[in-house]
Amino acid sequence: MPVCYFFSLTASEMGISPTILALIIFSSIVFIVGFAKSSRENEYKKLMDSFIERKEESD
Numbered sequence: 001m002p003v004c005y006f007f008s009l010t011a012s013e014m015g016i017s018p019t020i021l022a023l024i025i026f027s028s029i030v031f032i033v034g035f036a037k038s039s040r041e042n043e044y045k046k047l048m049d050s051f052i053e054r055k056e057e058s059d
Contacts, residue, residue, distance in 0.1 A: 011021055 011018075016024075
């Protein structure tokens with residue numbers, strides 16, 4: 001009969017103060033939003049077209 005024991009530490013046991021925890025959460029959100037924004041702004045079709053054109057020019 002397998003018994004699962006879950007082990008976890010609280011933030012205070014890991015030495016993470018509420019200020020540091022808030023900074024980690026804020027930084028994570030900023031990173032995710034920034035990544036999504038930059039991904040949306042990249043025009044993959046234009047990048048791929050320019051890569052193909054350069055490859056054809058070098059042939």
